[in-house]
Amino acid sequence: MESVTPMLEFKKTCISYTKQTMAVKYVSAAIEKNTITAIMGPSGCGKSTLLRAVNLMHNLYPNIRVDGEILLNGENILAMEPIDVRRRVGMVFQRPAPFPTMSIYDNVLSGFALNGIKLSKAEKDAIVEHRLRSVSLWDEVKDVLNKKGTFLSGGQQQRLCIARALAMKPDVLLMDEPTSALDPIATKHIEELLLELQKEVTILIVTHNMGQAKRISSKSMFMYLGELVEYGDTEKLFTNPVDERTKAYLTGKMG
Amino acid sequence: MSDKLYKIILFVAALVMPVVCGGVFYALVTDAYEAFDYFGFLNFLTSSEWSYTEGNEQYGALSFITGTLMTTLLALIFCIPLSLPVALFVGEYFKGTKIASVLSTITDLLAGIPSIIYGLWGFYTLRPIMISLNISPQGSGVLTASLVLAIMIVPYAASLSAEFIKMVPTDLKESAYSLGATHAEVIRKVVFPVAGSGIFSSYILAIGRALGETMTVTMLIGNTNNIPNSITSTGNSMASIIANQFGEADGLRLSSLIAIGLILFLITALINMIGKVMIKRARIV
Numbered sequence: 001m002e003s004v005t006p007m008l009e010f011k012k013t014c015i016s017y018t019k020q021t022m023a024v025k026y027v028s029a030a031i032e033k034n035t036i037t038a039i040m041g042p043s044g045c046g047k048s049t050l051l052r053a054v055n056l057m058h059n060l061y062p063n064i065r066v067d068g069e070i071l072l073n074g075e076n077i078l079a080m081e082p083i084d085v086r087r088r089v090g091m092v093f094q095r096p097a098p099f100p101t102m103s104i105y106d107n108v109l110s111g112f113a114l115n116g117i118k119l120s121k122a123e124k125d126a127i128v129e130h131r132l133r134s135v136s137l138w139d140e141v142k143d144v145l146n147k148k149g150t151f152l153s154g155g156q157q158q159r160l161c162i163a164r165a166l167a168m169k170p171d172v173l174l175m176d177e178p179t180s181a182l183d184p185i186a187t188k189h190i191e192e193l194l195l196e197l198q199k200e201v202t203i204l205i206v207t208h209n210m211g212q213a214k215r216i217s218s219k220s221m222f223m224y225l226g227e228l229v230e231y232g233d234t235e236k237l238f239t240n241p242v243d244e245r246t247k248a249y250l251t252g253k254m255g
Numbered sequence: 256m257s258d259k260l261y262k263i264i265l266f267v268a269a270l271v272m273p274v275v276c277g278g279v280f281y282a283l284v285t286d287a288y289e290a291f292d293y294f295g296f297l298n299f300l301t302s303s304e305w306s307y308t309e310g311n312e313q314y315g316a317l318s319f320i321t322g323t324l325m326t327t328l329l330a331l332i333f334c335i336p337l338s339l340p341v342a343l344f345v346g347e348y349f350k351g352t353k354i355a356s357v358l359s360t361i362t363d364l365l366a367g368i369p370s371i372i373y374g375l376w377g378f379y380t381l382r383p384i385m386i387s388l389n390i391s392p393q394g395s396g397v398l399t400a401s402l403v404l405a406i407m408i409v410p411y412a413a414s415l416s417a418e419f420i421k422m423v424p425t426d427l428k429e430s431a432y433s434l435g436a437t438h439a440e441v442i443r444k445v446v447f448p449v450a451g452s453g454i455f456s457s458y459i460l461a462i463g464r465a466l467g468e469t470m471t472v473t474m475l476i477g478n479t480n481n482i483p484n485s486i487t488s489t490g491n492s493m494a495s496i497i498a499n500q501f502g503e504a505d506g507l508r509l510s511s512l513i514a515i516g517l518i519l520f521l522i523t524a525l526i527n528m529i530g531k532v533m534i535k536r537a538r539i540v
Contacts, residue, residue, distance in 0.1 A: 055433055057429060083436075086434065089433075091433035093426050093430060101449055110431070110444075114431055114434050116440070165433070174433075
């Protein structure tokens with residue numbers, strides 16, 4: 001088997017909010033290209049903290065320290081400019097947050113506007129249609145593109161946020177419990193969408209929902225108290241977990 | 256039974272406010288009636304005459320309306336570059352830090368300084384500077400009054416704007432960062448648009464304060480009863496003409512002063528109402 005550089009690789013990644021305690025402890029894991037990897041674990045286990053490190057969100061908060069390495073295509077992002085990293089690593093948050101003062105059309109293009117990238121009208125139209133189609137929102141909103149995105153349903157807003165992140169053509173898409181604020185039908189819709197999207201982007205998703213991890217991810221991580229307890233094929237992790245703690249979590253005895 | 260009594264007491268107490276408001280308005284209208292009746296309402300508004308030669312009294316509000324609007328507008332223009340950075344500092348850049356809370360405490364403290372003290376500072380510190388810079392020969396005037404007025408309304412505009420800037424959801428800001436935006440871009444394209452109507456309403460309320468400010472303006476505007484022909488010339492505002500002349504006035508002059516008071520009352524009420532409505536709207540977003 002030939003060795004390929006993983007899309008994303010954590011190498012002894014440690015994250016701390018205060019000097020005394022570490023929220024993420026020596027996590028090492030390699031994530032392959034065009035896969036969906038789920039990060040599971042009880043509240044406070046550090047899964048969101050780990051996810052947010054990948055697009056250097058922690059740089060916004062000076063008291064948070066990130067140590068070790070996080071490699072994006074072999075390059076250590078901790079040594080890169082946050083802006084360059086964030087253009088290559090998109091993120092979708094727990095609560096759908098389309099920009100309330102922008103239209104649906106402008107929301108899709110907001111990454112370009114925020115970065116001061118000028119596009120022609122034809123380019124803009126093409127990107128908006130392509131991205132809204134890829135999140136299967138186009139048919140629902142094509143007649144109201146100039147209305148504000150805040151009038152959409154929660155699920156539609158979240159798909160708009162995914163389209164907005166995808167418009168920048170990121171290599172990696174981070175998702176922090178993207179369906180926890182949505183109803184089951186909207187959740188199902190997003191899950192189907194993610195299975196489709198993994199063809200073009202590597203997805204790392206934090207989820208509380210074990211069913212969701214099982215349905216969409218090919219690899220899963222289980223974190224507990226800041227440690228990466230177990231990482232492997234989702235199917236194996238669910239049917240035959242190695243660690244007692246994983247077993248306890250999956251059977252509902254913990255978490 | 257006691258519950259009913261309680262309700263009656265509260266109702267009566269609450270009734271005092273509208274009664275006072277209505278009473279003030281009624282008193283202003285009845286006392287201003289003589290002037291409006293004599294000169295005609297529109298004529299009173301558009302005349303800039305103010306002469307009390309016996310037998311040929313001529314009173315009009317235009318000079319003072321102009322004086323008030325000029326000082327207020329200028330104060331607003333000077334206030335923005337002073338208050339917006341403070342609001343951003345407290346509400347965004349250093350949000351939640353000690354230095355921000357110290358700064359916002361000091362800003363709030365400034366709001367509590369009596370206007371006579373600002374007036375004294377303007378009269379004895381700023382006025383000589385204006386003279387030495389050859390901006391105006393006597394040092395007082397619309398510009399001097401506006402500068403001090405601007406400093407006085409900064410605390411109101413800054414602390415209210417900071418509240419609206421703080422209210423911009425972290426989710427939205429992080430979304431923008433996650434798309435590769437810089438801090439400046441996040442402020443320009445997310446924070447300002449989202450907090451915009453709130454910031455706007457803070458300035459409307461600041462204007463409301465500047466419109467009625469009496470002491471500082473009286474001490475610094477020069478008190479000449481004419482339309483100021485430039486921002487450095489002297490004039491008089493609605494509040495300051497009343498403050499200057501109410502003691503010696505009677506008859507038609509007193510009625511004219513009260514008529515000016517009524518106009519000021521209406522303008523201030525209108526501005527405050529616009530501000531309140533805008534704040535309500537801003538909260539919904």
